[in-house]
Amino acid sequence: MNGKTCSSEDKSCSANEILYSHISTPPGIYLYSTQKSFQGNLAAYGPDLQISLMNICAEARLFAQTISNCGNVLPLTASPTSSVSSYTTDFSLDGTLPIRGARGELIYDQWNLILSSNPKLSMSEAGVTTEKFWTFATTGWGYASSSCVNGTLSDNANVGITGDPNDIGLSWPSFASDTCDQHRKVLCICY
Numbered sequence: 466m467n468g469k470t471c472s473s474e475d476k477s478c479s480a481n482e483i484l485y486s487h488i489s490t491p492p493g494i495y496l497y498s499t500q501k502s503f504q505g506n507l508a509a510y511g512p513d514l515q516i517s518l519m520n521i522c523a524e525a526r527l528f529a530q531t532i533s534n535c536g537n538v539l540p541l542t543a544s545p546t547s548s549v550s551s552y553t554t555d556f557s558l559d560g561t562l563p564i565r566g567a568r569g570e571l572i573y574d575q576w577n578l579i580l581s582s583n584p585k586l587s588m589s590e591a592g593v594t595t596e597k598f599w600t601f602a603t604t605g606w607g608y609a610s611s612s613c614v615n616g617t618l619s620d621n622a623n624v625g626i627t628g629d630p631n632d633i634g635l636s637w638p639s640f641a642s643d644t645c646d647q648h649r650k651v652l653c654i655c656y
Contacts, residue, residue: 490533493565494558494576494656496541497529498594505613505625505645507542507599514601514616515544522653530592531567533655541638541652543601543608545615549638550580550606558656566591580605584637588630588652597627598650600638613645621646628652 499521511517518540526538539556541549553560553576564573564584570591572584589595601612603626612625621644629640643649 491563491565491569493533493563493569493571494654495531495533495535495565495567495569496572496588496591496593497525497531497567497653497655498588498596498598499525499651499653500528501525502596502648502650503599504619504648505599505623505643506617506619507601507613507651508616513544513546515540515546517616518542518544518651521651525651525653526655529567529653529655531655532569533565535655537656539654539656541654542599543603543606543612545608545610548606548608549602553577562656564654566593568592581635583635584633587633587637588628590633593652594630594650596630596650597641597643597647598630598652599625600628600652601626602628602638604635604639606638609639618645620644 508514508517510520522538522540547555552558560577561575572586572591603609609626623645624642625645626639627641627643628638
């Protein structure tokens with residue numbers, strides 16, 4: 466009989482380690498939604514809209530139901546100082562990484578396609594959110610400057626751009642103009 470004797474440090478003998486090695490988190494940029502809904506005054510959580518949105522996403526990351534343990538977070542929104550379209554240069558985001566839903570579902574084959582291609586799955590299908598979300602973005606992720614007056618207002622006399630969780634067209638991030646008093650989610654990325 467040719468048996469192998471395993472030490473406690475030998476991971477090749479551990480059934481759990483063998484199982485974990487086959488169930489690894491696929492690489493990518495993971496999308497998640499805030500659990501809390503916000504009115505349009507999204508700039509209220511920091512010194513400017515972009516930093517405020519980053520603070521919202523950092524706090525939401527603690528409770529996000531995503532399979533990735535990534536640590537860097539950014540909002541999936543547009544602002545006057547930074548936008549999804551400039552994340553590869555502003556934050557050294559790897560534009561070749563795929564975009565995945567909270568459970569690892571493939572939404573885009575790579576980040577760079579988010580600007581010009583239809584997603585493979587809607588945000589709802591990918592387990593990100595089933596509710597509308599603030600983006601403040603035009604098609605192509607440009608900043609819609611009228612969005613709740615730079616995220617400072619939460620009244621019903623001003624509007625902000627929201628995304629549609631069920632849309633799989635190019636317009637999913639710029640689906641509608643909702644009044645700023647509406648409570649909407651914020652989508653975030655973790656990479």
